[in-house]
Amino acid sequence: MKQYDVLVIGSGLSGLFSALLLAKAGKKVCILEKNEQYGGNLQTFVRNNTLFDTGVHYIGSFAEGQVLYEYFKDVGIANHLSVERLDTNGYDRICFGDTPNVMYPHAQGYENFVQQLLTYFPNEKKALEEYAHTMQSICDKFPLYRHKQAVADYDVHTLSLKLLDFLNGITTNDRLKAVLLGSNFLYGGADEQTPLYVHALSVNSYIESAWRLTQGGSQITNLLIEKLRQYGADLFNQREVIGFEYSEGNTINTVLTKQGEQFVAKQIISAIDVKQLLNITGKKPFKPSFCKRVQGLQPTVAAFSLHLVLKPNSFRYLPYNVYWFKDNNSVYHATNYPTNNFPISYMLSMNPPKDGGEYTDNVTILTYMNTDELQRWQNSFTTNTEGNHRGNQYEVFKSQRAMDLLDVVAQQFPTLKSAIAHYYTSTPLTYRDYIGNPTGALYGYKKNANHIMESVFMPQTHIKNLYVTGQSVAMHGLVGVTISAVLTYQILMRSSGFL
Numbered sequence: 001m002k003q004y005d006v007l008v009i010g011s012g013l014s015g016l017f018s019a020l021l022l023a024k025a026g027k028k029v030c031i032l033e034k035n036e037q038y039g040g041n042l043q044t045f046v047r048n049n050t051l052f053d054t055g056v057h058y059i060g061s062f063a064e065g066q067v068l069y070e071y072f073k074d075v076g077i078a079n080h081l082s083v084e085r086l087d088t089n090g091y092d093r094i095c096f097g098d099t100p101n102v103m104y105p106h107a108q109g110y111e112n113f114v115q116q117l118l119t120y121f122p123n124e125k126k127a128l129e130e131y132a133h134t135m136q137s138i139c140d141k142f143p144l145y146r147h148k149q150a151v152a153d154y155d156v157h158t159l160s161l162k163l164l165d166f167l168n169g170i171t172t173n174d175r176l177k178a179v180l181l182g183s184n185f186l187y188g189g190a191d192e193q194t195p196l197y198v199h200a201l202s203v204n205s206y207i208e209s210a211w212r213l214t215q216g217g218s219q220i221t222n223l224l225i226e227k228l229r230q231y232g233a234d235l236f237n238q239r240e241v242i243g244f245e246y247s248e249g250n251t252i253n254t255v256l257t258k259q260g261e262q263f264v265a266k267q268i269i270s271a272i273d274v275k276q277l278l279n280i281t282g283k284k285p286f287k288p289s290f291c292k293r294v295q296g297l298q299p300t301v302a303a304f305s306l307h308l309v310l311k312p313n314s315f316r317y318l319p320y321n322v323y324w325f326k327d328n329n330s331v332y333h334a335t336n337y338p339t340n341n342f343p344i345s346y347m348l349s350m351n352p353p354k355d356g357g358e359y360t361d362n363v364t365i366l367t368y369m370n371t372d373e374l375q376r377w378q379n380s381f382t383t384n385t386e387g388n389h390r391g392n393q394y395e396v397f398k399s400q401r402a403m404d405l406l407d408v409v410a411q412q413f414p415t416l417k418s419a420i421a422h423y424y425t426s427t428p429l430t431y432r433d434y435i436g437n438p439t440g441a442l443y444g445y446k447k448n449a450n451h452i453m454e455s456v457f458m459p460q461t462h463i464k465n466l467y468v469t470g471q472s473v474a475m476h477g478l479v480g481v482t483i484s485a486v487l488t489y490q491i492l493m494r495s496s497g498f499l
Contacts, residue, residue, distance in 0.1 A: 001262060001263075001264055002030075002234070002263070002264070003028075003264045003265065004028045004029060004030040004234075004263070004264065004265040004266070005022070005027040005028045005029065005265065005266050005267065005498070006019070006022050006027055006028075006029050006030070006265055006266070006267045006268070006269060006492070007029075007030045007031075007032065007255055007263055007265035007267075007268050007269070008029065008030070008031045008032070008268075008269045008271055009032055009241050009255070009268065009269065009270045009271060009272055009277075010031075010032075010033065010034075010040065010270065010271035010272040010436075010470070011031050011033040011038040011039060011040060011221075011235070011237075011271070012039065012040025012041060012042070012271055012435075012470060012481070013039075013040060013041070013042055013220065013221075013224075013478065013481045013482060013485070014271045014469040014470035014471070014474075014481045014482075014484050014485040014488070015031060015040070015269065015271030015469070015470070015485075016031070016038070016039075016221065016224040016225065016228070017071075017075070017224065017481075017482055017485035017486070018269055018271070018469055018485040018486075018488050018489050018492075019031050019228060019233060019269070020075050020224055020227055020228050020231070020233075021075065021485070021486065021489040022489060022492070022493075023227075023228055023231035023232065023233045024075065024227075024231055025493065025498070027498065028232065028233075029228070029231075029232075029233040029234070030233065030234045030235075030236070030263060030265065031228070031233065031234070031235045031236070032236050032239040032240075032241055032255070032257065032263065033235070033236065033237045033238070033239065034238070034239065034240035034241070034258075034436070035237065035238070035383065035385075035434060036237055036238055036383075036384060036385050037218075037237070038221050038225060038235065038237060039217070039218055039220075039221035040055070040271075040435060041054065041055030041056060041217070041435065042055065042056055042217035042218055042220050042221045043055070043217070043218060043221075043434070044216040044217055044218040047307065047309060047422065047424050048309045048421070048422050050309045050361050050362045051215070051216050051351060051362070052216075052307045052351075052362060052364060052424075053213070053216050053217045053351070053364070054217075054305075054426075054431075054434075055217065056213065056217035056220075056478060057212075057321065057347075057349040057364065058086065058091070058206070058210055058211060058212050058213075058321060058349065059083070059205075059210075059211050059212075059213065059478050059479075060204075060205030060206035060207075060208060060209060060210055060211070060477075060478070060479060061204075061205035061206075061208045061209060061479055062078075062081075062083060062209055062211045063208065063209040066205075066208050066209060067145060067146060067147050067205065067479060067483075068205065068478060068479050068482060070147045071147065071482050071483075071486065072482075075224070075227060076227055077220070077223040077224065077227060080223050081213065081219060081220065081223065082213065082214045082215045082219060083211040083212065083213055083214060084211065084212050084214050084319075084352045085209065085210070085211050086108075086210040086211060086212060086319050086320055086321075087319045087320045088107065088108040088109070088112065089105060089107050089108075089112065089116055090103070090105030090106065090107055090116065090320050091106060091107070091108055091206060091210035091319075091320050091321065092105070092106040092182070092183050092206070092210075092320060092321050092322075092323060093105055093106075093320050093321070093322050093323070094106065094178075094179045094182030094183070094323050094325075095322060095323065095324045095325070095412055096175075096178070096324070096325050096326070096327060096328070097324070097325070097326045097327060097411060098326075098327050100411060100412060102120070103322070104117065104120055104179040104182065105117070105320075106182070106183060106203075106206070106207070107207075108206075108207060108208070108209055108210055109207070109208075110132040110135075110136065110207060111132075113128075113132060113207050114128045114129055114132055117176075117179070120179075121173065121175075121176050121179075124171055124173055124176050126170075127170040127171035127173070127176065128176075130170045131167075131170060131180060134166065134196075134200070135200045135203060135204050135207070136204065138158070138161075138196060138197050138200035138201070138204075139200055139201060139204045141158055141197075142197075142201065142483075144483045144486055144487060145201060145479070145483060156452060156453065158197065159195060159197055159449075159452045159456065160195065160449045160450075160452045161195060161196040161197065161449065162192070162193070162194065162195065162196060162449045163181075163190055163194045163195065163196045163198070163199045163449075164190065164191075164192060164194070165196075166196050167180060167181070174328050175328060177328075177331075178325070178328040178331040181199075181331050181332075182323045182325070182331065183202075183203060183206075183321075183323055184199070184331065185323060185345075185347045185366065186202045186203070186206075186477065187199065187202045187300075187443055187476065187477070188300030188301045188441070188442055188443045188446070189300075189301055189332075189334060189335050189368070190331070190332060191332065193446070193448045193449050193450055194446075194447070194449065195447050195448075195449040195452065196449075198447050198475075201475060201477075201479070201480060202477055202480075205477070205479045212351065212352055213351075214351065214352050216351065238259070238385065239257045239258075239259055239261065240257060240258040240259070241255055241256070241257055241258075241272075241280060242256055242257060242258045242280060243255075243256040243280060244256065244268075244280065244281060245262075246285070249464060250285055250462070250463055250464055251463070251464045251465050252265075252268050252463060252465055252466055255268065266465060266496070267465045267467070267492055267496050267498075268463075268465055268466045268467070269466075269467045269468070269469055269488060269492070270466065270467070270468050270469070270470075271468075271469050271470045271485075272436055272470070272472075273435075273436050273437045273438065273444070273470075273472045274294055274297070274444075274445075274457070274468060274472045274473050275294055275295070275297065275438055275472075276436050276437075276438070277468065278291065278294050278295075281463070281466075285462065285463045286461070286462045286463070287462055290461075290462060293454055293455075296454065297445035297446075297454075297455060297472075298445060298446045298448070299437070299438070299439040299441035299444075299445055299446070300441045300442055300443040300444060300445065300446055301335045301368050301441065301442060302368070302369055302370075302371055302427075302428030302431065302439060302440040302441055302442060303366045303367065303368060303369060303428065303431070303440075303442055304343075304366070304367050304368070304369035304401055304405070304425070304426070304427055304428070305364065305365070305366050305425065305426045305427075305430075306364070306365040306366075306367075306402050306405055306406070306423060306424075306425055307362070307363075307364050307423065307424040307425070307426075308362060308363040308364070308365070308416075308419075308420050308422075308423050309361065309362060309420070309421045309422040309423070309424075310359075310360060310361050310362060310363065310419045310420060310421060311419050311420070311421045312359070312361070313359045314359065314415075314418070314419035315359060315360055315363065315415065315416060315419040316358055316359055316360070317350065317352065317353050317357075317358060317359060317360040318348075318350060318360075319352075321347060321348065321349045322347065322348040322349075322412070323345070323346075323347050324345060324346050324347075324348070324408075324409075324412055325344065325345045326344040326345065330344040330345050331345070334368055335368045335370070336370075337368070337370070339370075339373065342367075342401065342404050342405075343367040343368065343404070343405055343408055345367060345368065346365050346366065346367040346405065346408065346409060347365070347366045347367070348363060348364070348365050348409065348413075349363075349364050349365075349366075350362055350363045350364065363416065365405060365406075365409060367405055369401075369427060369428055371428050371439055371440065373397075374427055374428060374429055376393070377390050377391075377394050377429060378429075380394075380429065381433055382433060383433050383434055387433065390429070398425040398427060399425070401425070402423060402425050427440070428440030428441075437472070443471055443476040443477075444470070444471040444472035444473070444476055445472055457473035457474065458491070459473075459484075459487060459488040459491045459492065460491055460492075460495060465496070467488050467491065467492050468488070469484050469485055469487075469488035470484060470485075471484070474487070
């Protein structure tokens with residue numbers, strides 16, 4: 001039986017990145033992934049020779065010297081990624097159904113961000129400058145977010161500041177507030193409990209610089225895996241962890257898989273959903289307070305995805321993403337749509353043309369979906385390698401929702417429907433079955449500014465050699481998950497005696 005210094009459960013970005021840092025430090029590392037494809041939210045798929053991303057549609061802070069670039073540079077992959085910069089004067093465009101001819105830009109660079117929006121809000125310079133200043137100052141309180149090793153100076157007060165209170169404090173202009181919140185799909189919507197820091201850490205990286213991955217998110221996975229193997233790490237897919245064996249002192253000594261294998265490691269990192277982890281460990285190894293916190297976590301929203309393969313030369317490539325809302329109010333309540341009024345918001349994105357030309361061959365449209373709509377199929381399970389087809393009624397449901405979504409998108413893009421050659425759909429159940437979140441939530445669990453410490457977890461757990469990482473316990477988004485992996489690596493190295 002092979003023995004390892006560290007075993008990582010799950011091969012999403014947080015799992016792969018923490019594993020690579022450890023392997024680079026000379027540790028013998030093993031990664032176990034339950035699915036056929038590695039990568040978690042970085043997974044891609046191909047239909048009709050067209051590449052689609054499942055979770056990562058653009059990345060931020062990837063200019064040289066910025067945080068994501070520097071972390072990727074640290075592990076030797078930054079210069080190998082194929083990226084294309086989005087429109088610097090409007091990488092995101094915020095649109096509303098009641099003003100169909102207006103696209104409010106989110107521009108790259110804070111000075112440019114302010115100047116571009118001043119065109120539409122000439123009397124709001126003070127509010128825009130305050131917004132820009134606050135986004136940067138909040139991020140400065142997270143040293144790892146700035147690629148620094150200093151001790152964090154944020155406190156519970158900083159974490160508990162509320163996003164909507166801040167916006168209401170800088171402006172009374174409802175349309176401006178809606179525009180500033182327009183990309184809240186990046187963190188699962190905005191409500192009264194949403195902390196300001198969640199918004200700041202999400203939007204700041206894109207304001208610094210915004211990019212599309214021209215070969216999809218899976219190129220990050222492939223580069224990380226290549227590096228891991230260079231450092232001697234072992235990776236096993238289709239290995240689902242189902243249990244642990246313990247030694248004295250509440251320490252895991254053996255990891256058990258569904259396939260009947262046993263893996264031995266000194267330290268364990270869980271990069272899977274924290275509620276799924278609790279299902280594997282059981283409650284006994286943890287303090288009751290920890291179990292209560294995990295069970296009380298509220299999932300973020302889930303999404304319906306529509307992937308379009310387009311006819312050649314039929315729809316021009318847009319070097320930006322579109323966030324559309326029915327009206328100002330929909331920015332705050334997009335997750336609570338009436339079932340007969342679906343959808344009231346969406347995000348539209350696309351991968352750059354393979355030939356570098358004017359026309360795209362693909363479009364992805366995402367909108368929120370209430371999991372109550374999927375109740376009748378809740379007990380089903382299906383992936384490429386396991387489970388059974390959900391049946392004809394499910395396909396009919398998806399098709400109807402796709403048509404509903406396209407009808408709304410046509411208000412902004414009337415030529416898109418006629419450009420479609422093929423389309424493919426996925427629901428929160430798809431995401432649930434592949435990623436492992438119990439509800440198919442996009443971003444793990446909500447952070448609640450009223451009870452902030454209930455949803456903030458440190459990497460080290462009550463099981464002496466078990467650590468947690470990833471979006472279900474820390475920040476989400478590509479930058480946030482990378483930072484989570486770095487923090488887990490640092491704490492494991494210090495507390496395990498590896499240093």
